[in-house]
Amino acid sequence: MGSGIRVGVLGSAGKVGQAIVAAIEAADDLTFTVGVDKGESLQAFVDSDTAVVVDFTHPSAVMDNLEFLIGNGIHAVVGTTGFTEERLDQVRTWLSDNPAVGVLIAPNFAIGAVLSMRFAAQAARFYESVEVIELHHPHKADAPSGTAYRTAKLIGEARTEAGLGPVPDATTDELDGARGGVVDGVHVHAVRLAGLVAHQEVILGTEGETLTIRHDSLDRTSFAPGVLLGVREIGERPGLTVGLEQLMDL
């Protein structure tokens, strides 16, 4: 048996899963145990004495995965998207029956994406208008991205706290979807384009000026340092942690 934290990966054959397996294998303080992909048994994590599982699968699969992992006392670091408030509450319920287990769920593990969410929330109170545009590869299942959804929620909260009203918008006649989706009063637009990985712009505007906060993940290795930070910390953080920023001392 190797040394260090024993880590497995769910969705190990996927685009992000492959990058995470490589990063775990390259880390001196971690031991890669087993990868599990669609159609394979989660029991492999129990049999291999895995302490932490990283999940990059699919929104339709992640809840069953978490129920199994928590029930078997295995910590989880989750990048898979699709977490509504109801889903987070369900995870909290499972964790309350297994209080020693830690689960970290983060919409984005790229350090710059986490910073850009924080910057957008900080800037929000100074601007009358704001919209979010996320741009991704065309194989992505969900729209808008988990990151854009979370960014819009943070901006919405900051606007409410600052006493700002609705963003100005005189649209009365629109093609369905032309103004995007609306999350907490913030318009969110999703672009799907071959050649892209994961990108986001938050555009803020007020009298005579705009501010654009942009982040680009140019390669899926951008998610690895954040995931490994989560893997190293989650064993010491029982319960549910939402967002990598909780571990970044921002």
Ligand SMILES: NC(=O)C1=CN([C@@H]2O[C@H](COP(=O)(O)OP(=O)(O)OC[C@H]3O[C@@H](n4cnc5c(N)ncnc54)[C@H](OP(=O)(O)O)[C@@H]3O)[C@@H](O)[C@H]2O)C=CC1
């Ligand atoms: N939080 C973050 O920083 C990031 C989050 N993501 C999110 O991670 C998820 C995966 O993204 P990505 O790697 O691009 O997607 P991929 O489709 O490339 O990879 C997902 C992998 O999981 C497999 N899979 C599907 N269902 C299961 C299951 N029940 N058990 C085990 N494996 C399963 C898929 O198999 P098959 O192909 O056969 O269906 C595939 O191999 C998405 O929700 C995405 O939004 C992505 C990047 C960063």
Ligand SMILES: O=C(O)C1=N[C@H](C(=O)O)C[C@H](O)C1
């Ligand atoms: O599917 C992806 O690729 C990504 N998904 C996450 C999201 O939905 O925010 C994170 C990143 O944008 C890449």
